[in-house]
Amino acid sequence: MCCRCCSVKQQKLWVFSVGSVLVILGVVLIAAWPTLSDLLVYSMFPLSPGSFMFNKWVITPVPLYLNFFLYNWTNSHLANDSSVKPNFVELGPYAFREVKVKEDLKWDNNEHLVTFYGHRTWYFDASKSNGSLDDMITAPHLPTVGGAKIFRPQHPIIRKILNFGFNREGGKLAMSHTAIDWIFNGIYDDIMDFGERLHSPFIGIKESHFGYFYKRNDTKEAEGTFSIHTGKGDLTQLGDLKYWNGSDHTSYWQGECSRVNGSTGELWSPGKKWQDPVTIFFSDSSRYFNIYPQTNETYRGVNVRKYTSTELTFDSGYIAEDTKCFCVHGRECPKNGVIDYSPVTFRAPVYISHPHFYMTDPLYRANTTGLNPDPQKHGISLVLEPKFGIPMDVNGQVLVSAFVERDEKIDILKDLAWNFYAPLFVIQLKTEISDDLLSLVKLILNLPHIGQYIGIALTIIGLIMIGLGIYLTKKHKWRGEAFVKDKGTNSVK
Secondary structure: OOHHHOOHHHHHHHHHHHHHHHHHHHHHHHOOOHHHHHHHHHHHHOOOOOOOOHHHHOOOOOOOEEEEEEEOOOHHHHOOOOOOOEEEEOOOOOEEEEEEEEEEEEEEOOEEEEEEEEEEEEEHHHOOOOOOOOOOOEEEOHHHHHHHHHHOOHHHHHHHHHHHHHHHHHHOEEEEEEEHHHHHEEEHHHHHHHHHHHHOOOOOOOOOOEOOOOOOOOOOOOEEEEEEEOOOHHHOOOOOEEEEEOOOOOOOOOOOHHHHOOEOOOOOHHHHHHHHEEEEEEEEEEEEEEOOOOOOOEOOOEEEEEOOOOOOOOOOOOHHHHHHHOOOOOOOOOOOEEEEEHOOEEEOOOOEEEEEOOEEEEOOOOOEOOOOOOOOOOEEEEEEEEEOEEEEEEEEEEEEEEOOOOOOOOOOOOOOOEEEEEEEEEEEEEEEEHHHHHHHHHHHOOOOOOOHHHHHHHHHHHHHHHHHHHHHHHHHOOOOOOOEEEEEEEEEO
């Protein structure tokens, strides 16, 4: 429309109407936009095929690294010398970049669940590693140590047969192999091969090789299936694990401790309250762990909350009574800070703790040398943006160790000078938010303020238009308006 062609009445209608609309829109934005923008953001959170969050979740959107630290038993040849304690030197990290893709997705719209396999592939990154995959690592011979412990309660005749088998088939106290063999390639072992060829359900050995992550690289079945809540209908459950391998309980622990619980570590529900711990389900240990809020701080320009592990994280009833169900029936419950991992390892004497036995009873380091727990290095931490539940920095790590024990019935172990907990390896998962995702997070967090600033600008512009209209009306200065003074009266033509 051409303003030159508008009548004075039309000009007034346009100016006052547009100004009023801008003021109303501006006030609405100032008052309601923070709530509306949050609702808009939250509407993008539920998982569904092709949704915004789905595209960020189905393939890991940030650089993710799996680091291995291996422990070299430097004086295994002196194991029977009581004047020398077993010494362990930490080697690594051996860094592997991880790519995880969710596969075989099945959607359940009734329970609002999605079930999937996690196909994980690792690629060695020499630039982030400290050492070569050809490094030689000496560690306890796990088939001998584990077999002796498993069969310790059995009848003496069975233990004599076991001892004969160890002596004949290649039992030993320690073994040396390359780092890559320990981690992924696997190690052929005569004892394992012998046990596998027996095909005995009583022994349960199904492989002639073993390794920490043997047959797990570039596979999807190793960890089983996960069923998580999509967040539809209830965002507070977004990412919560409901079923693992089709069950809401594991078979490894007692009572409530066997419940499948927590997040898989990739999706977190928004609106975390200060008093609520973060619960993570760790499939490799078939159980969940809690980490607890410590501080509110700023991370790369974003207000965040830092969660860390505490003495409660690896508790088995020494501090909190409700964690006593993590004790294994028929076995002495470990002291605080250490988790009995034997239910998952066919009753072998394997344990989980913080690296270097940080935050554990001193007895776990008493009969070894070389371990130096450091609060700055060996805890578990998660930096989370609490409003929307966005992970900013993740450092998860656990030590897997084995108990090596003197055994009078086993020739290889009968002269052992010390009973000790041998650190085997630390698995560490590290990632931090990428720059492009950080920019997106900052934009999302600033949306309420951006809308309010726009509302303020619109309100000011609208008020200026209304004020200008009032001024032009009083001064009779609308385009095409004539002011004539006739006999003491004002008239407009």
